[in-house]
Amino acid sequence: MRAIRIHETGGPEKLRADDVPVPLPVAGEVRVRVEAAGLNFIDTYQRSGFYPVALPFTLGAEVGGVVSAVGAGVTEFAIGDRVATAKAVGGYAAEAVAPAAHVVKIPDGVATRTAAALMLQGLTAHYRAADTFPLKAGDTALIHAAAGGVG
Secondary structure, eight states, X not given: OEEEEESSOSSGGGEEEXXXXXXXXXXXXXXXXXXXXXXXXXXXXXXXXXXXXXXXXXXXXXXXXXXXXXOTTOOSOOTTOEEEESOOBXXXXXXXXXXXXGEEEOOTTSOHHHHHHHHHHHHHHHHIIIIISOOOTTOOOOOOOSOTTTO
């Protein structure tokens, strides 16, 4: 299969399209046939070397697509389910694996690309509003930008 990888750190010119084996899900993982992948700061940080990774490395943590295989012990997903995750390993590829515990089914009526794009920023915003400073009725929240990770 084709995958976008880096063999050395640097700018976008370091991205390469390589032929790599299709990953096999291990126990507790699902494999996703990638239909949409998000581009996030973590990807640029890994590519630039700010977040070190073992090279060569296939970028892409945020994906949406269809389950193409399940690892041992995975019962909540089946081949053909539409899913999204922000914990994919190698999402800039035709197929990627992710821990089943970090995968969600995409509801009917939600486009795969929309679900993929919402995973990282949506979960970060939810974490900030629910855990860091739990908002309740009557609270006011200032959203100062619609840019970056969460503005």
